[in-house]
Amino acid sequence: MNEELPAPIPWLGNAGKVAPLDRVEAAAATPQLIQIRKAAKSAPAPALYAATSASATMTNSGGPSAPTKPKPVAKKRPGSGIPARKVIRILVWVRRAAQVGFLGLFLYFLASTAFRGTFAATAGEPVRLPLPVEGFLLADPFVGAMTLLSTHTIYRGLAWSLVVLALTLVFGRVFCGWICPFGTLHHFFSWIFPSRYLRGNKRVETNRTHWWQAGKYYIMWGFIGAAVVGSSIGGLLDPICVAVRTIGLGVIPALQYFGVRSAAVVASSNVRTLQNATDTAQDFLARTVWTANQGYFHQTWLIVFFLVGVLFMNRFIPRFWCRALCPLGAFLGVFSRFSLFGMEKDHAKCTDCNLCLVNCQGADNPQGGVKHRQDECHMCLNCENACPEDVIKFRFLPKRTSTISKPDLQRRTLVAATAAGAVCIPGLRIANWPDKAYSEKVIRPPGAVEERAFLERCIRCAECMKVCPNNALHPAFFEAGIEGLWTPILIPRIGYCEFSCVLCGQVCPTGAIQKITEKQKMGIGQKPISVGTAMYDQGRCLPWAMATPCIVCEEFCPTSPKAIWPEAVEVPKRDSKYQKEGEQAAMLTVKVQRPHVDPGLCVGCGACEKVCPIVDKPAVYVTNAGETRSKTNVILLENTAYGQS
Amino acid sequence: MSDSSRREALKRIGLAGAALGGAVVTAKLAYDPGGFGLAEAAGKREVRDFRIHAPGSAADPVFAIAKSTTDPAELVRRAVAALGGMKRFVSRGDVVAVKPNIGWDRMPVHAANTNPLVVAEVVKLAFDAGAKEVIVTDASCNEANRCFQRSGIWRATYAVGANVILPSAHRFRDMRMKGEVLDQWPVYLPLVNADKVINVPIAKHHNLSKFTCGMKNWYGILGGRRNRLHQNIDVSIADLATFMRPTLTIVDATRVLLRNGPQGGNIDDAKDMHQVIAGLDQVAVDAYSCTLIGESPANVRYLKLGHERGIGNMFWQQVPHVEV
Ligand code: SF4
Ligand code: SF4
Ligand code: SF4
Numbered sequence: 015m016n017e018e019l020p021a022p023i024p025w026l027g028n029a030g031k032v033a034p035l036d037r038v039e040a041a042a043a044t045p046q047l048i049q050i051r052k053a054a055k056s057a058p059a060p061a062l063y064a065a066t067s068a069s070a071t072m073t074n075s076g077g078p079s080a081p082t083k084p085k086p087v088a089k090k091r092p093g094s095g096i097p098a099r100k101v102i103r104i105l106v107w108v109r110r111a112a113q114v115g116f117l118g119l120f121l122y123f124l125a126s127t128a129f130r131g132t133f134a135a136t137a138g139e140p141v142r143l144p145l146p147v148e149g150f151l152l153a154d155p156f157v158g159a160m161t162l163l164s165t166h167t168i169y170r171g172l173a174w175s176l177v178v179l180a181l182t183l184v185f186g187r188v189f190c191g192w193i194c195p196f197g198t199l200h201h202f203f204s205w206i207f208p209s210r211y212l213r214g215n216k217r218v219e220t221n222r223t224h225w226w227q228a229g230k231y232y233i234m235w236g237f238i239g240a241a242v243v244g245s246s247i248g249g250l251l252d253p254i255c256v257a258v259r260t261i262g263l264g265v266i267p268a269l270q271y272f273g274v275r276s277a278a279v280v281a282s283s284n285v286r287t288l289q290n291a292t293d294t295a296q297d298f299l300a301r302t303v304w305t306a307n308q309g310y311f312h313q314t315w316l317i318v319f320f321l322v323g324v325l326f327m328n329r330f331i332p333r334f335w336c337r338a339l340c341p342l343g344a345f346l347g348v349f350s351r352f353s354l355f356g357m358e359k360d361h362a363k364c365t366d367c368n369l370c371l372v373n374c375q376g377a378d379n380p381q382g383g384v385k386h387r388q389d390e391c392h393m394c395l396n397c398e399n400a401c402p403e404d405v406i407k408f409r410f411l412p413k414r415t416s417t418i419s420k421p422d423l424q425r426r427t428l429v430a431a432t433a434a435g436a437v438c439i440p441g442l443r444i445a446n447w448p449d450k451a452y453s454e455k456v457i458r459p460p461g462a463v464e465e466r467a468f469l470e471r472c473i474r475c476a477e478c479m480k481v482c483p484n485n486a487l488h489p490a491f492f493e494a495g496i497e498g499l500w501t502p503i504l505i506p507r508i509g510y511c512e513f514s515c516v517l518c519g520q521v522c523p524t525g526a527i528q529k530i531t532e533k534q535k536m537g538i539g540q541k542p543i544s545v546g547t548a549m550y551d552q553g554r555c556l557p558w559a560m561a562t563p564c565i566v567c568e569e570f571c572p573t574s575p576k577a578i579w580p581e582a583v584e585v586p587k588r589d590s591k592y593q594k595e596g597e598q599a600a601m602l603t604v605k606v607q608r609p610h611v612d613p614g615l616c617v618g619c620g621a622c623e624k625v626c627p628i629v630d631k632p633a634v635y636v637t638n639a640g641e642t643r644s645k646t647n648v649i650l651l652e653n654t655a656y657g658q659s
Numbered sequence: 660m661s662d663s664s665r666r667e668a669l670k671r672i673g674l675a676g677a678a679l680g681g682a683v684v685t686a687k688l689a690y691d692p693g694g695f696g697l698a699e700a701a702g703k704r705e706v707r708d709f710r711i712h713a714p715g716s717a718a719d720p721v722f723a724i725a726k727s728t729t730d731p732a733e734l735v736r737r738a739v740a741a742l743g744g745m746k747r748f749v750s751r752g753d754v755v756a757v758k759p760n761i762g763w764d765r766m767p768v769h770a771a772n773t774n775p776l777v778v779a780e781v782v783k784l785a786f787d788a789g790a791k792e793v794i795v796t797d798a799s800c801n802e803a804n805r806c807f808q809r810s811g812i813w814r815a816t817y818a819v820g821a822n823v824i825l826p827s828a829h830r831f832r833d834m835r836m837k838g839e840v841l842d843q844w845p846v847y848l849p850l851v852n853a854d855k856v857i858n859v860p861i862a863k864h865h866n867l868s869k870f871t872c873g874m875k876n877w878y879g880i881l882g883g884r885r886n887r888l889h890q891n892i893d894v895s896i897a898d899l900a901t902f903m904r905p906t907l908t909i910v911d912a913t914r915v916l917l918r919n920g921p922q923g924g925n926i927d928d929a930k931d932m933h934q935v936i937a938g939l940d941q942v943a944v945d946a947y948s949c950t951l952i953g954e955s956p957a958n959v960r961y962l963k964l965g966h967e968r969g970i971g972n973m974f975w976q977q978v979p980h981v982e983v
Contacts, residue, residue, distance in 0.1 A: 039731030116753060131804030137766045137775070277829060296829045306803065306827035345728030483802045512802050514764055516811070556890065565867055566886040570800070572764075581864065607867070628889040 045416040061208035081423050093367050093402035102408070106399045109191065113198040123147040124262055127480040128305050129517055140532060142520055146171070149479050150195065150254045151523040155179045156234070157255075157350075157473055158341040160248050161524050163241040164470040169525040179349060190336060190343050191375060191392030197343075203325050205330035219369045220331055223379045223387050228338050230433035231421050234344035240434030243300060244466070246524065247439070247497055249473025253335070259500065260321035262480035263311040263489065268318070271303040310508055311479065312488035315499070317345065328570035333584060336392070337377050344421070351419035355393075357386045358412035364405045370397035380406055388419040394421060439497065446495025450646070454637035455493045457504040457546045457618065460511060461530040463517040464643045471526035474500040478518035478527055485509035486620070487518060502527075504545060506620025506636050513572035513619060537617075546618030547640040547649060548577070548611045555633035557606040560595050561587035565607050567622035567634050577615035578622060580607030587649035611647055702838040704742040708857040708904040710939070711748055719743070720981045722751045722938025724947065727983060729933045731913045735780040737983045738909065738937035748906050749855055751789035755906050757781055758820070758905075760861050760876055761797040761812055763922050770914040772806070773861045775933060776814035777911040780819075781859055782821045791853075796824040797879040798831075798847045800922075814855045824849050831882035834853035838898025840891045845882035845930035856942065862912045862948040864920030869891045869923050870949040870959050873941045874900040897964035900941060907969055910936040911949050942971025943978045974983075 021532055054149065127147040135141075136326060138230045148171070151157055159173035162168055178189050190197050212220060237248030249255045278291040311317075327334035336343050357380065364382020372382050378390035382398035382405050398406040446452060447467045459478055462468055479487040486509035489500040502518070516535055519527040535543045548567075556562040568578040582605065591602040611634075618636045626632035640649040648654050721733060723741035725734040739745050750756055753958050759773035767774055781791045800854045804828050806811040817823050824830070831845040850856065860876035867889055868875060875954040877899035878885060888895040912934040916923045932951055938944035942965040948957035956962045966973040 052812070068972050115766065129802075131808040131825070133808075133813045135808050136814060137809050139808075141805060141808065142908050172788035274829065281829070293829060296827065306825060404802065408869075483804065502828055512764060512805060515802075515805070563867065563892070564889050566889045568866060569889070569921060572801075572922065572924060574919065574928075576919060625886045627884065627890070 021355050022211065032313070038337075039642045056160045064416050091402045092369070092405075093365055095277060095402050097455065098399045098401065098653045099407075102398045103111055106395050109394060112192045112631040113201065117195045117198045118194045120257065121261070124258060124480070125266070125303050127258075127262065127477060127521060128579065129481065129483045129515075130301055130305070135609045137166075141517070142518065143481070143514065147481070148475075149519045149645060150473055151176070151258070151473070151477065153178050154252060154254050154342060155182075156248065156252055156345040157246075157475075157523065159345065160237065160246045160473070161471055162240040163238065165245050165525075166248055169471070169523075170529075171523060177347075182346045182349045183352050184386060184389060185355045186353040186393050187343065187346045187376070188393045189346055189396040190335055190340075194253060194255040194336075194342075195338075197392070198329055199218070199257070200325070200333045200335050201528055204328035207329055208332070210331040214334070217332075218368045218371045220531060221374045221377050223377050223390060224337075226391060227377060228423055228427075229338050230340050230419065231347070231423050232345040232427060233339060234341035234348075235428055235432040236435035236438075237341055239432035240427045240439050241435075243439045244434045244470050245439045245497060246469070246471055246473045248341055249475060251339060251341050251499065252475075253340050253474060255473050256321070258480065259474065259476035260317055261491070263309075263314050263476055264318035264321060266304055267311065267314075270299075270308055273299060274308065275303075277540050305483075306411075307485065309485050311485075311615040312505060312508070313491045314489065316487065316491075321576060333375055333377075333392075336375075337390070341551045349420055350391070351421075353388070355408065355410050356388055356412040356414075356417060357398075358388060358407045358409060359414065359416045360405050360407070362553065365403050367402065368401065369400040373397060373400045375633050387418045387422070388417050389421045395522060398523050446497065448495065448498075452495065453493050453504075454639070455503060456490065456498070457506075457620075458641070458643065459502055459527050459634060460515065460517045460535055460543045460545050460617075461528045461543075461577060462502075462526060462643055463528060464645070468501070468526050468643075469497060473524055473526075476500070477521040478500075479500050481517045481521045482509065483517065484509075484512050486511050488553040503599040504620060504636075506623035507632065508624075510570075510624040512617075512618075512621040514622075541642070542573070542617050544617045544642045546620075546638040547613050547616045548610065548618065548620070548634050548636050549609065549639075551631075551633045551635065554628055555609065556627070556632065557608045558633070561585045561606060563604075563606050564627065565609050566625045566627060568607070568609050570621040570625045572619060572621055573617055575615065578609050578619070579612060579614050582607050609634070614652070616640075668911035678824075681818045688905070690758055703835065703878065705834050706902055706904070707851045707856070709853075709906045710904050711906060712904055718979055720942050721978045722936060722944050722947065722975075722980045723933060723978065724936050724982045726934040729931075731774050731776040731911070731935065732780040734849075734913065734933065735784070735909060735937075737775055738935045739784055739982050741983045742939070745784040746788045746914035748857075749785050749788035749790050752791045753785075753854040754792045754794065755785045755790045755797070755855045756848055756850050757785065757816075757857050758876065758879060759795065759797060759804050759812055759859040759911075761803075762800040762879065764801040764809055765923060766809055767811050768914075768926055768929070769923045770863060770916040771920075772812065773859050773911045774913050775811035775915065776922060777909070778812050778859055779815040780911055781817050781857055782816050782819050784856075785857070786820060793821045794817075794824055794849050794853060794958070795821040796826065796849050798882060800938060801878075808861050820974070825881060826882075828882075834899060836902045837893070838901060839961065841894050841898040841902070842889070847880045847882060850880045850970075851903075856903070858903075858905040858908045860908070860910055861916075862910050862951055863916035863923070864918055864952050866887045866920060868896065868959070868961060870945075870952060872904075872910055872945045872948045872959060872980075874945055874965060876904045889981070893964055896961040897937055900961075900965055900970050903942065903948040907924060908936075908938050908941045908944050910938075911947055912951055915951055919931075937944050938980075940971040940978060941977045942966055943980075946973045947975040955963050 029232050102296045126145050152171035152174040156180050158172045181188055214356045232626040278298055280292050281289045315649050324335045359381040359382055367496040373396035376390045376392040378387040398408055486504050487502045488505045489496050490503045493503055494501055514532050516530050519529045556564040565580050568580050572579040584603050587604045589602050609657050618635045622634045623632045623636050626634050641647055711873055723738045725738035758776045761772050765771035785793045813823050830848050832848055833843050834846040835843050837860055858873050860873045862872045865871040874896050899978055912932050914929050915932045916929045916980040918928045936944050936948055946962050962973045966970055972978050
């Protein structure tokens with residue numbers, strides 16, 4: 015007999031036996047071996063058979079004609095072929111549906127994190143997003159804990175994270191296995207995209223608990239240490255933050271870039287119907303998936319490389335991210351020790367078929383003979399579903415005899431990790447002096463709190479950058495210091511801050527950007543919120559340096575009265591038309607308006623910088639000087655109020 | 660040599676030959692002689708003329724000033740009726756593009772965008788005259804969604820059945836206008852591909868060109884970096900008005916921005932004037948409208964340029980007109 019199975023050919027029916035993808039043939043293909051091993055292991059084989067078939071009948075008592083059932087089932091399932099409990103089989107499907115549903119909801123929210131306007135709104139209606147698009151971040155207990163430690167408060171919607179915490183206390187890490195969109199992404203990629211080598215025994219070995227899975231706990235404790243001394247830098251690796259940042263700033267704009275380019279190629283065919291079709295498609299996509307204008311994000315390559323890297327790891331280690339790196343998973347792992355729901359194992363019945371391990375998501379030792387690692391378990395229920403021997407049972411208040419529910423950590427390493435996180439922050443700050451004067455490029459979004467409080471709160475989730483309708487906000491690289499990696503900065507050259515817009519504050523889950531109103535921002539009946547001040551480079555400005563009319567900057571300045579005022583002057587200008595040899599160039603007199611900034615009125619929106627026709631290095635540019643949130647970065651005496659701080 | 664090896668050899672030679680042939684053909688087709696886009700300069704000059712060519716008598720009014728009521732919709736109706744009604748301009752089955760000013764993130768009270776009631780009435784009249792589709796759009800200066808929503812124009816015109824199109828990159832295509840300063844420029848297609856185009860600007864102050872109304876409103880058909888046009892704003896406006904000849908211009912002067920234009924932002928800078936001016940001559944209606952902000956047409960250079968180029972008549976008093 016040929017060893018190789020013929021390749022499956024769908025249209026020829028079931029030509030080749032296709033193993034289910036998240037199951038591996040190795041164990042299943044050699045039932046004889048298992049029989050032998052089982053015989054060797056437990057001497058009274060017939061008795062075992064009797065017991066197992068009895069329990070099979072019991073668990074199936076709900077179904078009709080229970081006694082005749084085992085036979086057809088036995089064909090499909092190896093070993094004793096005892097089917098999993100019906101409730102488990104249903105729950106596994108419910109879990110899959112939940113994963114798809116939550117991932118879909120997450121992506122829907124993410125795509126909706128953009129202002130697309132509506133015909134239904136009246137002119138006076140304040141512009142807000144209709145959906146709680148930052149919902150997944152609000153429900154993130156790691157974000158809640160970090161900001162609680164750094165600010166000693168729980169900001170508004172973050173109270174929702176208690177729901178996930180409560181869920182964990184009852185069911186363990188169900189969030190990881192059932193809800194987390196980033197986890198589902200990894201689950202999906204490890205299923206669809208496994209390496210050729212990740213089969214059979216190799217896969218079983220990979221899915222055993224490994225020492226390096228403790229890494230995520232040390233990462234988490236390091237971040238907790240950092241939070242205690244006032245930095246929410248842990249958002250760098252929080253999975254929801256990572257998902258929003260990578261998909262929102264990388265994947266969606268890249269899809270748009272690709273889509274728009276492809277459509278342009280199709281449209282260049284000059285076939286009317288094709289052009290209309292691409293127009294319709296692009297209109298639809300601009301109103302659903304992406305936005306009308308291509309999004310560009312400063313230094314997103316690092317963010318995207320990171321995503322590609324961790325997704326790629328799924329080829330070799332399923333859900334590598336969740337097992338090794340995820341600080342949220344670790345955080346929930348700590349709390350899952352108290353959970354009321356858990357696994358109970360009947361070690362005696364285990365035949366070491368390892369089917370549970372083949373399907374395990376969390377690498378938490380579901381197999382018989384070892385203790386289950388409750389803190390690593392994602393509660394996916396695959397193991398009980400796969401077990402043909404009735405070893406594994408998930409239930410409320412299980413006996414803890416075969417479970418380790420605490421993370422397996424070395425206390426000293428843990429303390430060291432926490433301490434390292436805590437000492438890093440002052441170290442980074444001394445190097446980048448956020449309290450004193452930082453880079454002029456660090457223009458924070460309008461409504462952002464003072465820099466130190468900002469670092470306490472900002473989790474680098476990129477919600478603000480995603481929602482910004484003008485593509486004004488960007489993830490910082492090292493502009494704001496190493497600690498400020500991926501915090502939002504305004505880059506007016508790419509997009510300016512729309513005067514009446516307050517959307518970034520609306521979606522900010524932690525209050526790093528406060529929920530300001532249009533009136534506060536535009537300064538109706540009060541001082542407006544300024545993020546910086548515009549400065550002229552008179553050596554580059556057309557009316558100033560080149561006797562050429564311009565003042566587009568003045569036209570776009572949105573404040574009222576305008577912060578830019580033009581001074582009308584007559585200036586000499588050389589006639590640049592060709593002159594005969596030896597002749598002097600004629601001199602003309604032209605009228606131009608030279609722009610000036612009124613620092614008391616400028617809000618630093620950067621509209622002037624954006625529209626200045628000198629593209630490469632605008633003749634007017636905004637720096638964070640005079641930003642409202644700072645008490646020290648002040649220009650004008652009238653805005654100085656030392657008594658207050 | 661066995662049969663099979665001969666076949667094998669022939670196959671290999673054939674494949675190698677095919678690969679070489681393919682490479683030669685590709686090289687021939689894709690050959691690039693280098694140099695800078697010489698092909699581009701050869702394009703034809705394009706003009707978009709949407710005027711009606713129905714002969715009327717010389718005494719027929721060329722523009723009409725409606726100022727006998729405070730209801731914007733009624734003003735539009737009276738002004739258009741005085742020119743012979745919308746049926747004169749729009750035929751059954753036409754696709755009509757209505758081009759209001761939706762440039763800024765301002766509300767109607769700031770008078771920086773066209774009054775939504777005026778735009779909605781124009782849409783209604785076009786439908787009543789038998790238009791198959793009425794498109795309302797503009798390439799905004801500020802973020803477009805916000806401008807369309809907060810100007811009130813999206814809601815008002817959607818309610819009367821207009822197809823409101825939001826600008827997006829794929830709807831622009833390079834066109835050759837061959838003007839004095841505007842040579843090749845990306846143009847907003849929905850506004851130039853219709854059967855009829857009605858310009859519905861708002862009259863307001865402009866800090867650089869002194870006054871903006873119908874002719875300047877064509878900035879809204881341009882994409883690309885139009886901020887460079889300000890270096891020669893008057894000529895670029897004249898170039899645009901040469902390129903775009905609308906079916907009808909309907910000026911909203913119900914509330915007029917007198918200072919700090921074109922964006923405004925301060926309610927006190929605007930004043931209620933309760934006028935709507937409809938006309939066939941974009942230079943004449945602009946010339947009349949500019950008197951509303953206290954400016955003389957002679958001081959507005961692009962009007963003079965338009966007059967000299969024969970686009971229209973800047974001496975509006977000499978042009979047949981009626982007040983209703
Ligand atoms: S930076 Fe300005 S334009 Fe962007 S979301 Fe924030 S308020 Fe809106
Ligand atoms: S940044 Fe420029 S456009 Fe914005 S308020 Fe200041 S001067 Fe005006
Ligand atoms: S837009 Fe730029 S070049 Fe023009 S006046 Fe302003 S600063 Fe000068």
